[in-house]
Structure formats: C-alpha cells, structure tokens
Amino acid sequence: MDAMIFSLLSQLNPSQSSLFATILWSIWKRMNLKLWQQKTETNSQVVARATTLLDEWKAAQCIRREGGAPRAVNQPEPIRQETIRWQKPARGRYKCNIDASFSSSLNRVGLGMCIRDDAGEYVLARIDWFYPLCDVVIGEAVGLHTALQ
Template identity: 35%
Template sequence: MCPLCNVDVEHLLHVFFDCRFASECWSKAGLVYDMQRVEEAPPWLLDRIKNENFETCELIAKVLWGIWFARNQKVWEGKNITPSVTLEIRTKQIKEWQEAKKRKYVLNTVIRRYDRQEDMKWSPPSRGYFKLNVDASVVMGDSSYAVGMVIRDDRGRFVQGKNMRFLGMVTVLEAEARGVQEALKWLEELNLRNVTIECDSEGVVKAVNNGTQYYLEVGHVFDWCRVRLGSRVDFSLCHVKKQKNQLAHLMARVQCLVNCYNVFLSPPELLLETLSSDYSV
C-alpha cells in the first residue's frame, strides 16, 4: 500500500501523480498537470522539462524530490510530513546547493587561472644550466622504496637518469629526503656544474633550504643536504608541482633490484612519452 495515503497500491505513477499527497504537492507548487490519465504522466513530464523555462524545471524537480523525501520519511523514519513542509525543505536545500555550486565555480576559476599562469609542464633550466628532477616511490606495506632522478639540459634533452632501490619501510618524507641526498651525491660523482634540483616534496625542500624544521628520522639527511648545497653556489633546490616532476616519478618506478641502482645513458622506454611531451614546451 502507498504509505502516504493508504488507499492505493504503491507504484511509481501513483506515488508521484495519482496519490492525493502528490497532487497536493503539485498544486501547492503552482503546477497543474493536465493529462487525462496517469499513464500519460511520463511523456507529460518529459515534455515540460524540455519546453519550460529553468525556474519551472526547478519547481518540477522540487516537487518530485519532495514527494520522494516525504515518502521515505514515512517509510524509514515513521514521520508524517505535510506537502507544504516537504516543499519548504526542498526550497531550502536547493538554495544551499546553488550557493555551494557558486562557491565551487568561483574556486575552480581561481585554481584554473592559477594553473594556466603556472604552466603545468616541466620547464627547461636557464641557458648553460642542467636540471635534475628527483622523486621517490613508496608503496605502503612494501619493505623497500625507490628513488628516481633525471638530468636534462637547457634544451630539454635527456642527459642521464638513475634509479635506486633501498631496503626499509620509510615515510614518504624520508624517501624524498633520501632522493635529494642521492641526487647531490650523484651530481658530485658526475662532476656536473650549474644544476637546479627539482623535488615535489615541499616539506623536504623547505627543511633543507631553511633548516627551520626539525625531523627526528631525517634530520641528519637534511643537515647533510644543506651543507652540500651551501658549498655549491651553482646548485639550487626548488620545489615543483608533481605534474612538473613526472619524469622523475616514472624513473623511480622503473624496475630495480633492492640495494641496487641503474644508470641510464638514454631514456628507458617508460619515460619516452613524458619526455617528448615535456620537451614540446
């Protein structure tokens, strides 16, 4: 039986049109349905939605939603709601939804504008400089973690890549810190000058550059990196968004045995697509 009237069997057309609760809702909203039989309700409804203005369509949605809400309140909560009250609640919720949508729209445009300014793609270093991107890969529950590094020149060309895998369960911060440390060691091995190091962990970059934060597990790594960086005026460490660090991210995921490393003199296949799309900047 229909829980709202207890008169008829509850089926879709009854609940939304035939029931006296439904017809009261429609008329309270100022909408009179003019079909002869209830079977004509679906095409009538679709026709209205197609041809009426936005306000009327909103009203139709409000009535349908209100009826459904009142029906569920009765069935699941045992509460009786009058047609006026259910429509009032809908009006309030629609207003709240519209406000939320407006806020989201404003937020989205701000973010989009910011993204466009920032340019989400990797950018080559200034003339005569190299750029090393470094990233770590930590998988929850794994007993090892990896770091990946890629060096490119001022024309975006792949110079060298390296990835390493270490034993141990670490936090992302620890792994990222290790990545920067390994990057600095590698640069010294290669005897490379004029390098900008990019890392997408803001925490690591801030801790190394400012030395203000104290981290128990990685404090000594930060200190080590700060000393090395301090002794090289031609090196710098910057924070970048993940999107700009994609190549190092992939490099960290290239297969590597635990406690081993790979050096790549040409880019591994996994990196080719990102490398060429970065280069096309």
C-alpha cells in the first residue's frame, strides 16, 4: 500500500501531491475521531479540513520566509513565493524524514517516518505513537530514535 501511495505521489505535480497527502492525513484523522470520540464526519468535511490545513500551512510558510504579518487565509499568496522541494540524498545514501504530532486531548505523541533512497524512491515508512504528551524537542528526538531503530 505504501509503495502504491508513493508511486502515485511521484506522478502528481507538487500542488496535487500536497493536497493528496493532506487528504490522506484528514482521512486518518476522521478514523481516529470515529474510534476515540465516536464522531462521524462526511467526505466533504474531510476534504474541507484538508484544504483549510493546507491553506493555513502555505500562509504560515509565506510569513516565515518573508517575516511579515499574518494574512487572512483567503488572501492571495505573494507572487514572490518560492517553492521548497524535497531534495534527494547524496549518491549511495538514504534520507529519513521524521515528524511528530502532539495531541493534548489524547495525551500522546504521534510519529511519522519515511525513508527514501538516492533516487528519491520510497524505501520504508513507519508510524508510531507514545504516551504521555511531552515537549516538542523531546517528541522529535524520540521520532529520530524510533527511526534509527
């Protein structure tokens, strides 16, 4: 399944792949809401959450790069926006991207890891979580430790 998702992502343009990945995350979020809080969401709510999250992330990236004040989500992005792209590791090496998410309501930390080779091809991915909630620096360090294992 992972290989199929990464194969599809490699065929999409950056905008499409960002939306696709964010929708996958939103589907995962919907499953957790159903499992842990017995909340049911429609497909349109899942897509709306994904697009809102992606729009907010893009706005935050503009602010970070430009050092400017926050903009409204529906305000057009500046023309000077640069695209930040994932870069392949050096020949013969692997690259592991790690991220942690923090849920105060569930008192836990979620981890996501993805390893790619020097051609940028998917090698391995893993998700994990642990209790209790911790500091961001600790969560990221645990993510690195988990990836190394």
